[in-house]
Each structure stands twice: as C-alpha cells, then as structure tokens.
Amino acid sequence: MNVGNLFLSFQGRIGRLEFWTGTVVVAAIELVLQWLLGIPIVGDTPDLRLRAITFAIGLVSMYPTAAIAVKRLRDRGQPTTYVWLLVAALAVAMVGDLFGYFDDAAHVTLMSGIAMAFVVVVCLAFLVELGFRRGMAGPSQDGSDPLDRGT
Secondary structure, three states, rough: HHHHHHHHHHOOOOOOOHHHHHHHHHHHHHHHHHHHOOOOOOOOOOOOOHHHHHEEEHHHHHHHHHHHHHHHHHHHHHHHHHHHHHHHHHHHOOOHOOOOOOHHHOOOOOOOOHHHHHHHHHHHHHHHHHHHHOOOOOOOOEEEEOOOOOO
C-alpha cells in the first residue's frame, strides 16, 4: 500500500506493521507541528490560542487516524463503524484539552473523570485490537491479505 492510500483512503486492508508505521508517523507529525508552533509538548498551557492550535492539529490528524483504523478494522474482520468510537474518544480528549477539563488532577469532577475513563478505555481497546491482534488470513471482500499468507 502506498503512502497516500495509507493516510487518505478508507479502502482495503493493512497489517499490524502498516498500522504501527502510520500511527507513529501521524503522532510524530503532530508533535513536530506543535513544537514548530511553540506549543509545549509536555505540560499544560494556559494560553487558549495555543490550545486552539493544538485542537486544530488534532482535528486534521483525525482523518488519517480514522483511515488507518478503518483499514485495520477490515483486516481484523470487525465492523468499520467501530471507528466512530475512536473518533468520539479522540474528540472528547481534544475538547477536554481545549477547555482545560483535564488539567488539574486534584480538581477532577465526576464528568471529567467519566470522560477521561471513556478516552482511556476506548484508546486502549483500539490499541490492543488493532495493534497487537492478527488479521484474518486470506482475501476478503475488503481486499487481499496484507501479509499475503498464500491462501
């Protein structure tokens, strides 16, 4: 699969190696953009303008993240509609960061605690499902086996 298809297409299947490569590249691009724009990588910033830039970067990176996840869900034989759970978790994390809901661990409200738990559970579930579990062997209606196991 070429780079354009990996990050921009929702068609086909990808294996774990492509999943990890794509995920690391998207995260690295986000971090580099934040660094170039003077946004602290570690710690919180009280500056709403910087938070808004971080939100915009996250919003743009959600598309390639969803494209990678959909292709990996297909390889796992899972419904692609599950990607909406990941999109929702990322959106909750981004909005929470934008408005500073997750800044102070000493003053976590019930709602922000539930939101943080939702984000953590969904992201960990996707990490395990897409990053560590094998895909289906052989071709499927979604494309050929990314590992080409010869079946």
